Amino acid sequence: MNLDKPLAFRMRPKNLEEFVGQEHILGKDKLLYRTIKADRLSSIILWGPPGCGKTSLAKVISETTKYKFTKLNAVTSGVPDIKNAIAEAGNPLLNPSGKCILFIDEIHRFNKLQQDALLPFVEDGTVILIGATTENPYFEVNKALISRSMVIKLEPLKKADIIKIIKNSLKNTEGLGMYNIKISDETINKIADVSGGDVRTALNGLEVAVLTTAMNKDGVIEITNEIAGESLNKRKAIFDKNGDSHYDNISAFIKSMRGSDPDATVFYLARALNGGEDPVFLARRIVIAAAEDVGLANPNALILATSAMQAVTMVGMPEARIILSEAAIYIANSKKSNASYNAINKAISDVSSKDTGEIPMHIRNAPASGMEEFGYGEGYKYPHDYPGHVVEQQYLPDKMLGTKYFIKDDTME
Numbered sequence: 001m002n003l004d005k006p007l008a009f010r011m012r013p014k015n016l017e018e019f020v021g022q023e024h025i026l027g028k029d030k031l032l033y034r035t036i037k038a039d040r041l042s043s044i045i046l047w048g049p050p051g052c053g054k055t056s057l058a059k060v061i062s063e064t065t066k067y068k069f070t071k072l073n074a075v076t077s078g079v080p081d082i083k084n085a086i087a088e089a090g091n092p093l094l095n096p097s098g099k100c101i102l103f104i105d106e107i108h109r110f111n112k113l114q115q116d117a118l119l120p121f122v123e124d125g126t127v128i129l130i131g132a133t134t135e136n137p138y139f140e141v142n143k144a145l146i147s148r149s150m151v152i153k154l155e156p157l158k159k160a161d162i163i164k165i166i167k168n169s170l171k172n173t174e175g176l177g178m179y180n181i182k183i184s185d186e187t188i189n190k191i192a193d194v195s196g197g198d199v200r201t202a203l204n205g206l207e208v209a210v211l212t213t214a215m216n217k218d219g220v221i222e223i224t225n226e227i228a229g230e231s232l233n234k235r236k237a238i239f240d241k242n243g244d245s246h247y248d249n250i251s252a253f254i255k256s257m258r259g260s261d262p263d264a265t266v267f268y269l270a271r272a273l274n275g276g277e278d279p280v281f282l283a284r285r286i287v288i289a290a291a292e293d294v295g296l297a298n299p300n301a302l303i304l305a306t307s308a309m310q311a312v313t314m315v316g317m318p319e320a321r322i323i324l325s326e327a328a329i330y331i332a333n334s335k336k337s338n339a340s341y342n343a344i345n346k347a348i349s350d351v352s353s354k355d356t357g358e359i360p361m362h363i364r365n366a367p368a369s370g371m372e373e374f375g376y377g378e379g380y381k382y383p384h385d386y387p388g389h390v391v392e393q394q395y396l397p398d399k400m401l402g403t404k405y406f407i408k409d410d411t412m413e
Helices: 031-037 054-065 079-089 112-123 143-147 159-171 185-194 199-211 225-231 244-258 262-274 279-297 300-315 320-333 339-353
Strands: 044-047 068-073 100-105 128-133 150-153 181-183 221-223
Touching: 031 054, 044 054, 054 068, 054 100, 054 128, 068 079, 079 100, 079 112, 112 143, 159 185, 159 199, 185 199, 185 225, 199 221, 199 225, 221 225, 244 262, 244 279, 244 320, 262 279, 262 320, 279 300, 279 320, 279 339, 300 320
Parallel strands: 044 128, 044 150, 068 100, 100 128, 181 221
Antiparallel strands: none
């Protein structure tokens, strides 16, 4: 028993049967489960949020296959470490089986040179690579390495899974089973809920609660809601303002405004602010939504959004959250029209890909004397000289006559 190790480390599963969660990839009829059991594993990239079991799964695979297991962390390792691991894998004295799993944690932190150094050894099967990353591997890992690996996406653990792991840790002698602990189902649910799908957070919080709570006169350690709350950090959204979740969250924020759902809009706004997102960046997205999605259905939206961005810049956090909320809710509740957005996109597409002809001479300017002789401005009708300040005349080039860019929709008055 290694009680000097953190509880989350001690409670790692030793085989596939002990692994809790991720049934979508580890169910008995699923490809990864069958591949591991049949000893037909090829290189894989495990992609998922913190605390979802990436490292545990890699270790379980090693234990199941009985292959040599070498672990590197991309933050502290470089090409020499990779070469040493490869050399050991090919050494019959150090690795009699001839097969080796090379587990690289946070593989997205390897640069292109470091990732390229792995390619020949993954290609010829010298090592079975298991890379773990919290970032989207399709953006962060070399395409050549991706093409030689199977990408497996892990999800945040379900609340029921975390509850099961907590209860097991309370009974297991390698966990907290040597203590006489009293804890209610309500408190266990609270710990699981606050963990946000991260089992490491849940177990670390539980261990802190147990180790910092004195026994009562009966030798019992009683963990209450209050003690559990003090032992766990404030619940955090799974959000990395520089990573994949940043793009997912901002996409959801924009689409909620576009979809006229103020509650979802405020939720994703709060999630972004809680994750440390730049409030000015959020304000800019609201301005864009006002122009792109509300548009001419409510032109005041752009005025309000622009004022909100200026106010956010002037005021700063935490008060800027109120301004952002007001502006975002206003956009969500406004009528929507993307007519302006569609018009400019179509026009830009035409001018960049077609011969659109020449500007009609009568609407060209004649800034210098003598240009009128060449037809500049000749025949131009000044609209304000006509009833209603409108007069029909040709504005588009001959080659573009009849083209419609602005299509008025029923949201415009």
